[in-house]
Amino acid sequence: MVLFEQVRKVYEDGTVAVDNLDLEIAKGEIAVLIGPSGCGKTTSLKMVNRLEALTSGTITVDGRNINDVDPVKLRRNIGYVVQEVALMPHMSVAENIGTVPRLLGWDHKRISKRVDELLALAKLEPGKYRYRFPEQLSGGQKQRIGVLRALAVDPELILMDEPFGALDPISRENLQNELLDLQKVVKKTIIFVTHDMDEALRMADKVVIMRQGRIEQMGSPDEIQENPKNDFIRGFIGEDRLAQISPDSPVEPLIQEPLLRVKPSVSAAEVLDLMEDEGCETAQVIDSDDRWKGMAMLGLLKRAARKGGAVTNGVRVDRKLFSEDATIRDAAEMLSDQDIPIPVVDEHGSFIGVVSSAGMAKLTISRLTRKGKGGKA
Ligand SMILES: Nc1ncnc2c1ncn2[C@@H]1O[C@H](COP(=O)(O)OP(=O)(O)O)[C@@H](O)[C@H]1O
Ligand SMILES: [Mg+2]
The missing domain is CATH 3.40.50.300 (P-loop containing nucleotide triphosphate hydrolases)
Known part of the structure; x- marks a missing residue:
């Protein structure tokens, strides 16, 4: 029309x-x-x-x-x-x-x-x-x-x-x-x-x-x-409105930018320095095509750094959620098991963001306080 x-x-x-x-x-x-x-x-x-x-x-x-x-x-x-x-x-x-x-x-x-x-x-x-x-x-x-x-x-x-x-x-x-x-x-x-x-x-x-x-x-x-x-x-x-989300809702509203993104070619030692600067214990390794190559973890990275390797020698690839079907409940269960960020990727392996306990806390707080509505303009 x-x-x-x-x-x-x-x-x-x-x-x-x-x-x-x-x-x-x-x-x-x-x-x-x-x-x-x-x-x-x-x-x-x-x-x-x-x-x-x-x-x-x-x-x-x-x-x-x-x-x-x-x-x-x-x-x-x-x-x-x-x-x-x-x-x-x-x-x-x-x-x-x-x-x-x-x-x-x-x-x-x-x-x-x-x-x-x-x-x-x-x-x-x-x-x-x-x-x-x-x-x-x-x-x-x-x-x-x-x-x-x-x-x-x-x-x-x-x-x-x-x-x-x-x-x-x-x-x-x-x-x-x-x-x-x-x-x-x-x-x-x-x-x-x-x-x-x-x-x-x-x-x-x-x-x-x-x-x-x-x-x-x-x-x-x-x-x-x-x-x-x-x-x-x-x-x-x-x-x-986030307060109306249920545990079976898609995880999307909780996805945030990670504190640290690094390229796969960076050395493990450099990433350790960056982590210290940012005060975080994980970093997302993402190539120039936006593909997720794993999550660098402090302990693994220290070992990789001693051997003088690249960041990719100190990553975990098993911990992740798929944006297409992950629910808030899935994220909550993973976070209760281990309180570190969860990378979220799409079906092609492209990086979307992370879900962390901080994001989950924000949702919980808004649910519990039920902040009033108001002009958002
Ligand atoms: N007659 C005008 N001359 C110059 N700028 C205008 C005029 N009317 C609107 N604008 C500008 O164009 C932009 C869009 O305005 P508008 O369409 O009225 O926005 P909205 O309705 O979403 O508030 C604003 O930056 C506004 O300042
Ligand atoms: Mg107007």
């Missing part, structure tokens, strides 16, 4: 807001763009309805390059909801919702019918709300009207930029649930921007985590939570 291909946006002052973005959003899907402030979410959204021009690349909506569509026509066919919905203060709810239908020349009767239909869809009694003015509405009601206005002419695609960002947590959750209910009926394609991970995980079919104009990781809410790709994603998901 919406396809971004190598989309790039450089503002006049040289800011690279969006950096070669490739993204496909299927019909009827809710894609949530999330990431820290300034990572390019709003810019990505505004390029879809041509409120911002692309610097390079293409965006197609329903197979048509947006640059081939008149911007005014394009915008009438794409719903747009922003944080502080700019409802016209001097217009009633009905007039606000009817804005685009009026521009499209619908007759009065058809507009009224559509307004009442939409109000009913949002469980706002038409007789009661039709003639109200924005100042007579709560914040949550204004946002509901903003959403209905975007739906008025039944566009296939809706863009929402932090639509519930200004609401209190209870109204926000109500509106999220209402939107999900509404979506079951209207089945629109929705691109939704937020900086709230709870909101993203609740709303999204597809979560797109952005960082500095690029996609850092993308997947279903489950995929993202079960396999956060790196520390940035883990930090963004939040420690509180």
